[in-house]
Amino acid sequence: MNASTYFLQERIARTVRATLSILVDNEVGALARVVGLFAGRGYNIESLAVAETDHQKHTSRITIVTSGTPQIIEQIKAQLGRLVPVHSVVDLSVDTPGIEREMVLIKVRCNGELRAECLRLVEVFRARVIDITHDSLVLELTGNNSKVERFIELLVPLGLVELGRSGVVALSRGAEPTAVD
Structure with a gap:
């Protein structure tokens, strides 16, 4: 087994599943920006659900299930938090019981x-x-x-x-x- 195969198997073994709850402005392009972040960085979306949650505040909740190493999940959360339409990102598999x-x-x-x-x-x-x-x-x-x-x-x-x-x-x-x- 060569070194690259070893590291690939090690990364796969450390892969975790994350359920991210993302509160965003309900505006044109908000979902595209969130999904574009995943596509642009090569992250996989295993499940995606989105709907308006507060009509007066014009906010929607995007629920994304993804997987990766713990470091990758932290990177995804940080990058999502920097997007303009995103108000908050909660990892329901780690931050709080979901x-x-x-x-x-x-x-x-x-x-x-x-x-x-x-x-x-x-x-x-x-x-x-x-x-x-x-x-x-x-x-x-x-x-x-x-x-x-x-x-x-x-x-x-x-x-x-x-x-x-x-x-x-x-x-x-x-x-x-x-x-x-």
Whole structure:
């Protein structure tokens, strides 16, 4: 094993997952600047969710899930904090305990025994049937990433046709706001 391979394996072993909650001005180009920072530096975005959070203050919350070494995550947070439309950056995986949820819609082609098995999984996972036809179901599930992944994994052999995921949304626990101006 040469030195570069060793260092690559060492970096991969130290990779951590980070959920960043970023409060920004709700203005044209704000999301593009945040995403552009990731693209320009070669950082990967694993999940992205954004929506207006305060109509009077014209602010939006961007939730980004990314991964990297702890040093890279710190660098991302520092660079985000320097962007003009950004009010605050909170790492919900380190700075404060966070609550994460993701929503998925899944279309499954099934009838007969397969339909019964799908409906059993819906009950076990506390999912919901959103649409039903003679040969298909559309299911909705909300939960943490591992719950969503397990549900999808179990539906694949039953006839999963397609799915759409919302991306992770997250807030800090407790009464205090996740990010303050």
